[in-house]
Amino acid sequence: MTYEDLPTVPRAEELVDKAFSRAARAGRAKSGAEAQRSMLQTAGNILSDNLQNVTTSWPDFDRVDPFYRELADAVVPAHGDCPGGVDGLRTHLSEVMWAGRQAGHIRDEYQSKLRGVDADLARKHRKQAFARLADVTREVSEDLEALGEARDTLKTLPDIRADQPTIVVAGYPNVGKSTFVNRVTNARNEVASYPFTTKQVRVGHVERDHVRYQLIDTPGLLDRPEAERNGIERQAVSALRHLADCILVFVDASAECGYPVEVQLALRDELADRFADIPVLTVCTKADRSRDLDADAYVSVTEEEGVEELLDAAVEAVDYEIELPFEG
Template sequence: MNFQSIASVESEKALLDLAFRKAREKGIEKNLKGNWLEIIRKKESLKIDIVKDTLVSRLEKIHGSFTHPKKLPEFYIKLMKLTVDFDEYKKSLASLGWAADKVRFFQGEYVRRIFKTTDRGKISELSRQFYGRIASVIKQIKGNLAFLEEARKIFRTYPDIKEMFTVCLYGFPNVGKSTLLNRLTGTKAETAAYAFTTKTINAGYLKVGDKKVQILDVPGTLARGERMNIIERQADLVMKELANMVVFVFDLSGYSGYSVKKQEQLYNNLGREKNVFVCVTKLDLTPPEILEEFKHKYYSVDELKEKIKEEFLKREADQPEVLS
């Protein structure tokens, strides 16, 4: 799923400016034939058509560049529900269709009325009315356009998650999850010495023969149940909904700011319905006596790599052969 190519959403003012400017520039048709009445009618209706075409095509383009919720995989719907007001999103998308229909309707209506009147002043009056009506329609979706532009910026941070064997790197903030992702997959996810560096999901891929395993680095979590913010909730979503294997990233060094005890509690609360493996980070910063105490309980990065491959191959072997 690619969320990078969604077109930017103009403000209502920019849309109207564009449509009216195009009508002014292109609506000057020189070779209109007929008597003065016919020429005025054609001129005004040409401008009205240009306004309609410009607005409808822009609105349709914006609508088309957002994937319709019905076509989205379940995981992305859940991610959207966490990160944007999903009902508002659906309403805003629908408002584009509503506005396009209204613009089409007024164009038909006013062109018809222009061609019915024989009064020059009335033709100008009808044109003005049309522009007023259109401006009012587009202004009514001002909030929806602004909402979609904000949603677009959030969607752009979504990773391109594929349906395949998936490992989730899970743990407290600042313990070294993104650093681990980079080491396992060669990705260049941002890392920094403070909590909540990762605000959305990073994806990397580990090669296993001619196949690949997807590794997702998620924001650090404080696992505070209902009090979790939307950044943390993404971690739970990936861990619970997507991961075939969870790697609990454990920092024994104390540099993350979270005690060993706290991290053990989080680990113990994970439940055993998931396949959870522990990987210890910052070995170079950890006192040897602590490493000694925990040495039978965790995997190093290299051991983890092998473990991931092993789990993936085990799972492949369990899958029934697909007959073609």
Template structure:
């Protein structure tokens, strides 16, 4: 079995400056006066011109090197992080961009050595200056040629830095459902997570993590709030929804599926249950707990609430009745969640123990 690092892989990413900023920085550095004690004017000129080439090349190649090294190896990444990178940026595109930065770094170092050798052999001031200008021109062209790769990596750093620090391997509950059903409200209620809540769909656009504690604080459970899912095929899902799917597929020990039977979320009960059917099929091996929310409004929406309950009864699915906003029914839900997680944890520990023996 492959062993993955469980720590957050994107905490030390270094974002590159744009190609133009990098060149400006390198030019400035290379023209900073470099004193030499050399009395011989030819030798002094060689040292000065060679120093300018070296310093330009060093500034750029070192910076590119630091950027490339700050990225984790994608092969060693846990599938959740690798697939999330793929959804947000594209692993292949990112790999190509990084390898082009490495290529540029090597080319710039090689060119700088070649041109420095030529400067050091020259006896002529004008020729030395010409060689130095030629070196700078070629280094600039290389940097400009990777301008798009640099931009892609800058965008990647920005996106990857917004990924929450999700821990792999600790008990994890993922809250899923259609938009506006109250998932974030529940996460706020039962965990330390503080997602944004609003009365319009697609308020949550990325994954968000909170925690709650079991066994008097001895066991930490991760709760993940996800963006709302629509009832449609995987091939039509957008980047925001794919993050929710990925959390379900790769992280969930337990899924809480949220239904708004009042339909004030903007989606019909039939639609919400059709998505539930899809999730139960797709993630059949993960334990699923169904929650009907907004109980404080049910008296105004009897008809749809009854339709919803009937559809669930037909499927022999039991459910919890809560108001995430008012806090009713939350204790019973949290108690069950805690009990089921402890059972799963015991089971996992036993399996691990058996694997060791």
């Protein structure tokens, strides 16, 4: 499951305008109390259906792949007094669902009032119903706005397949992760000489022996407790926790990245301890500037040094075997 299919979330005023303009057209086709009933039915249906459709278009976060759930927790911001992440989304969705149901109740309540009355009283009841329908819809305007912003953010997240073998590239900011991933895959991630250029988890693909491997370029990951990590860093940890079949820890032995080698190695050791059941390879990056490091691989992407060898080593560490159909 990804978030690519999330539809656009309408604003409250858009829904009110849509409902009432269509109701007016429906009313023109009839006369008397029947016209008022038709207008009410049309407006009530549009608001009730559209509001509830907003909520049903979102996934059940209890069933979302843990990787995507944690990404949503990391990237969806707080809105007003409502928290960010999945808890905030659930609150907004619950409010919008309530409004959709209320619109249906108002429609049904006033339809019963319109039965057997003359045109003037029917018009009075219909206007009261329209006022209440508009109030209910506008009551969740901030929730709709928050869901719309969250949808726009989530749709930018990468399409990552949990069933494909995955190589995760980790390390401190500005150690050359994106440069390597860009070089060996079809990814085109921004590369710059300042920390935290990679603002989101990115994915590229490479094929070896007819097997498609995902290479995940993670944001710069700092060696500090989970509770102190920001949203960008938590994305990187989520990718490591849920996706990695092999982790490449890039270490800049020249320390030109701005971080001492010892703290970079401390991060490597933390990852090796936390993911003891996953191959963790130490990669001396920018090897044309310094090789003063005990590493599993030495790479200089700018000098075309060790790139293919590192990729081969990662594929070997993954040790992925294609599942063949059972042959009796």
